[in-house]
Amino acid sequence: MGLNSAMNTSLNGLALSEKAIDVLGNNISNAGTNGFKASNVLFTTQLVRTLSSGAGSDVAQGGTSGGTNPTQVGLGATLSTIKKDFSQGSITSSSNATDLAIQGDGFFILNGSDGKYFTRNGNFSLNGDNMLVTESGMLLQGFPVGEAGEINRQASLTNVEIPLGVLTRAQQTSKVAIGGAVRSSGTIATQGSLLTSAAMVDGGGAAVTDTTLLTDVRLASAPATTLFSLGAKLEFEPNVGGRILGLPGDPPLVTATTTVGDLTSYMSDTLAINGSADVLVDPGSGLDVGVALVGGQIRVVGNRGTVNDITITGDHLTANAVGVNLGFQKTQTADGESTLTDFVAYDSLGEKVPVTVSMYLESQDSNVSTFRYLIASKDEFGVNQGVSSGTVSFGSGGQVVASSSEPFGIPRDGEGVVTPMEFSLNFDSMAGTAPAEAGNAIRLVRQDGAPPGALSSFVIDDTGLINGQFSNGLIAPLGQVALARFPNTQGLIEAGAASYTVSASSGEPIVDTAGNLGLGNIQAGAIELSNTDIGRNLVDLIMYSTNYRGNARIISSIQQLVNELLVIGR
Numbered sequence: 069m070g071l072n073s074a075m076n077t078s079l080n081g082l083a084l085s086e087k088a089i090d091v092l093g094n095n096i097s098n099a100g101t102n103g104f105k106a107s108n109v110l111f112t113t114q115l116v117r118t119l120s121s122g123a124g125s126d127v128a129q130g131g132t133s134g135g136t137n138p139t140q141v142g143l144g145a146t147l148s149t150i151k152k153d154f155s156q157g158s159i160t161s162s163s164n165a166t167d168l169a170i171q172g173d174g175f176f177i178l179n180g181s182d183g184k185y186f187t188r189n190g191n192f193s194l195n196g197d198n199m200l201v202t203e204s205g206m207l208l209q210g211f212p213v214g215e216a217g218e219i220n221r222q223a224s225l226t227n228v229e230i231p232l233g234v235l236t237r238a239q240q241t242s243k244v245a246i247g248g249a250v251r252s253s254g255t256i257a258t259q260g261s262l263l264t265s266a267a268m269v270d271g272g273g274a275a276v277t278d279t280t281l282l283t284d285v286r287l288a289s290a291p292a293t294t295l296f297s298l299g300a301k302l303e304f305e306p307n308v309g310g311r312i313l314g315l316p317g318d319p320p321l322v323t324a325t326t327t328v329g330d331l332t333s334y335m336s337d338t339l340a341i342n343g344s345a346d347v348l349v350d351p352g353s354g355l356d357v358g359v360a361l362v363g364g365q366i367r368v369v370g371n372r373g374t375v376n377d378i379t380i381t382g383d384h385l386t387a388n389a390v391g392v393n394l395g396f397q398k399t400q401t402a403d404g405e406s407t408l409t410d411f412v413a414y415d416s417l418g419e420k421v422p423v424t425v426s427m428y429l430e431s432q433d434s435n436v437s438t439f440r441y442l443i444a445s446k447d448e449f450g451v452n453q454g455v456s457s458g459t460v461s462f463g464s465g466g467q468v469v470a471s472s473s474e475p476f477g478i479p480r481d482g483e484g485v486v487t488p489m490e491f492s493l494n495f496d497s498m499a500g501t502a503p504a505e506a507g508n509a510i511r512l513v514r515q516d517g518a519p520p521g522a523l524s525s526f527v528i529d530d531t532g533l534i535n536g537q538f539s540n541g542l543i544a545p546l547g548q549v550a551l552a553r554f555p556n557t558q559g560l561i562e563a564g565a566a567s568y569t570v571s572a573s574s575g576e577p578i579v580d581t582a583g584n585l586g587l588g589n590i591q592a593g594a595i596e597l598s599n600t601d602i603g604r605n606l607v608d609l610i611m612y613s614t615n616y617r618g619n620a621r622i623i624s625s626i627q628q629l630v631n632e633l634l635v636i637g638r
Contacts, residue, residue, distance in 0.1 A: 073117065075626050077144035081619035084111060084145055088612040091150060095600045103189030103566045104598035105152050106605070112148040116140045154557050157188070157599035159591060166192045166200055166230075168528065169596040172588015174551035177579065178206040178567060179227060186552055186577070188596055189566040198231040204565045210532065211548045211581070219533065219548045221581065228547050230534065232523050238418025239542050240486060241517030242475075245494045248510035249502035250407060250427060252437035252462060257372035257404020257428040259352020263380055265366040266395030268295075268328075275364030278329030285328060287395065288364070295394075296323045300387040302331070304338045307384065309375035309408070309426075314338040323387070332359045332366055339378060340424070340444035342371055344457045347442070352400055366394065371442055373406030373428030405429040407508030413445075413478075414517030416486035418540075421478060422446045425493070427510060430459065436469065437462045437501060441493070445478045458493070466500030491515075518542045528592035532582045551587040552577035 088109040098104040118140045125135035159169045168176070168190035175186035185206055192200040192208055200208040210228040214220035267288035268276045276285055282296040296302070301320040305312050321334045336359035343358050350357050350369050357369045370378045382393030408426035415421055423445045430440040439462070443455040456476035463469040473495075477488025497513045521540025528534050532549030554560065559574030570577065582590045 071626050071629060073141070073143065075623060077142070078619045078622040078626070080114070080144040080146070082616060082623075084147060085612045085616035085619065087147060089609065089616070092605050092609050092612065095605050096602060099598050099600040099602055101189075101566060101598050102191050102595050103157065103187060104600065105154050105157075105188065106598070106600045108151045108153060110148040110151055111145045114143045114146045116142045152558060152560075152562075153599060155599055157596045159594050159596050162593050162595050164191075164193065165526070165528070165593055166194060167593060167595050168192060168532075168549065169591045169594040170551065170582070170588050171591055172586070173557075174553050174582065174587035175568070175577075177209040177225065177550050177552050177577070178202060179209055179225075180206045180567075183569070184209075184577075185563060185567040185569055186560065187565075187567040190590075191595060194230060194232075198229050198234060200228045200230065202565070202567075204567075206565075206567070208549065210534075210550045213545055213547060217544060219545055221548075225550055225579070226547070228534070228549060230523070230526055230536070230546055232526070235523040235536070235546075236520045237523070237536075237538055237542060237544055238414060238416070238520040238540070239516065239518040239544075240416040240489060241413035241421070241491045241515050243494060244411070244413065244423075244491055244515045245497045245513040246409070246425060246510055247497035247499070247513040248407075248409070248508075249466075249499040250429075250439055250462075250508045250510065251405055252429065252432065252466075252501040254405025254429055255403055256432055257402075257406065257430060257440075259400055259403055260350045260357060260372045260376065261368065261370035261378040261398065261402045262350070262353050262355070262400030263368040263370075263378060263396045263398045266397075267364050268366075268394070269364060276328050276361070277364075278327060278332070278361055280328045282323040282326050282328065282331060289395075295392055296387055299324055302334070302392075303386050303389075304335055305384055305386075306335075306339060307379040307381075308339065308370075309373075309377050309406075313340070328361060332361050335359045335366070335368070339368070339370070340446075341369070342442040342444060342455070342457055344442075344455070346440070346457050347371060366396075368396075370402055371426075371428075372402055372430075372440075373404045373426060373442075374402060375406040375408045375426050376428070376442070377402035405508065407510050409510045409512060411512035411515065413489075413491060413515055414519055415478075415480050415489045417482070417484060418518065418520040419482075419485070420519070421480075421489065423478075425510070427460070427508075435464050443476060443493070460495045460498070462501045466502075468495050468498055468500060471495045491517075528590065530582060530589040530591065532590045548581055549590060550579055551582050551590075552579050553585065553587055554578070 091107050091109050095106040120139035122136045122138040126133050178185040195201045207227045209225040211219050211221050212223050212226045268285050269288045270276055270280050270284045283298050285295050300323045303320050305314045341358050355369045359368050370376055380396040383391035385392045406428035410424050413421045413423050427439045427441045431438045439460050442457045445455050455478055458472035461470040473492045475490045475492040477490045480487040480489050518540040521538035523536045524539045525537045534546040535543055536546045555575035559571050560568035561571045563569045
């Protein structure tokens with residue numbers, strides 16, 4: 069019985085040494101595997117054979133025995149566990165921008181064909197669909213970008229995608245800064261332009277109305293002659309403050325079934341007279357600003373400021389490039405110190421939106437000069453529209469002391485475009501008021517919109533946030549790499565390719581971004597190396613090899629003893 073037990077114990081010792089050497093061999097063979105975590109073998113004793121359980125002392129009861137200790141013979145060792153060493157591996161730089169290393173705890177989350185996997189190996193590359201994948205083809209997971217352009221950490225994880233050269237993105241203008249200076253020593257604006265056309269009648273001699281067809285319009289002074297022929301293309305190019313509006317290329321008005329009301333709307337769109345709440349009435353004439361048909365005559369009441377002064381002559385309105393003289397008479401000229409600037413903003417699709425900002429001196433006292441600004445814009449159909457107005461006040465030192473900067477909206481039409489397109493003006497960049505000889509000059513300092521641009525490069529920061537750089541100069545998030553940690557990391561099941569899956573003992577993954585919940589930080593353009601300690605493993609190899617030889621020697625000794633027994637038997 070004794071020799072047989074010793075034989076089995078030694079055989080068990082040989083098997084355990086083989087397992088330990090097997091683990092060491094795996095550690096050493098993966099010394100060059102990125103993100104690999106080495107393993108350690110832990111042993112424990114097996115059950116023992118008890119020959120005697122021992123006895124207690126009976127001296128206190130008057131006896132003579134001092135007691136005996138238990139007598140036991142061990143039955144060898146058994147494998148307790150193979151424990152992973154999840155300590156930090158060395159991090160080395162990489163020439164690949166998509167290589168990622170975790171400094172601290174945490175695992176990258178991968179989407180495989182049969183579920184989620186977790187790894188420390190951040191050797192990622194872009195596949196044909198512009199998604200980050202491992203060398204085995206599993207997809208890196210992260211948080212997506214929400215509708216507002218921010219990372220949505222409440223959404224389900226998605227594949228991390230970096231579509232270089234494919235993704236295009238525009239940014240709607242939301243903030244515009246105006247700079248320059250205005251002259252406060254000029255004339256206060258008291259009136260806008262007032263122009264009235266000659267009286268017009270229809271074929272029956274009655275004053276025209278909004279519903280009168282243009283092909284039936286005649287001057288009251290020459291009722292026998294129609295002004296417009298059927299199908300003629302009308303273009304209106306008035307002079308406003310020395311500028312010609314309604315330039316060639318803008319949509320013409322075609323006189324097919326067109327009415328006088330259509331003509332006045334067309335003229336109003338071209339002139340872009342601002343009729344917002346603060347400038348509804350012209351102080352000089354007491355009339356409503358805008359273009360209207362009154363008593364068979366077209367009346368034009370413009371905004372204040374010399375830059376808004378309107379002039380309409382006989383060749384400003386043409387039909388098939390031939391001037392149509394409606395006999396406009398100017399009875400009031402726009403006055404007031406004023407200036408303007410033109411710039412381009414961008415809607416949510418990145419389409420250009422021309423914007424004009426004009427300013428005129430509205431009021432003044434010994435301490436404050438107040439300028440009113442008017443905003444006009446041309447929509448995607450070439451139609452001008454007065455959009456909004458506000459005020460900017462300058463102190464006695466010329467500095468900006470107050471301004472109305474509430475957002476205003478420009479209506480936009482079209483599929484997928486955000487309407488109205490809202491943005492605000494900021495005048496803090498203005499130098500203030502200028503001396504008389506300097507004159508007025510305002511300009512666009514900056515605006516935060518951008519036309520469509522293709523994704524040209526990207527940067528991944530230490531939180532895993534992927535910021536894309538677009539060819540239009542825009543920088544926008546593309547997604548954020550997600551990390552996971554576990555209540556019991558030792559409970560993970562190794563699944564090959566330096567990846568792991570969850571088990572009942574590991575607990576469910578706790579998912580967040582780098583820098584939170586002890587998940588560590590991400591270093592882009594770097595790789596975590598294997599944490600195998602070659603020196604330590606070679607020393608352990610010597611130890612386990614010695615153990616193996618020792619167990620083999622015991623078996624050899626048992627064999628010799630058995631041979632002696634066989635000799636006795638002969």
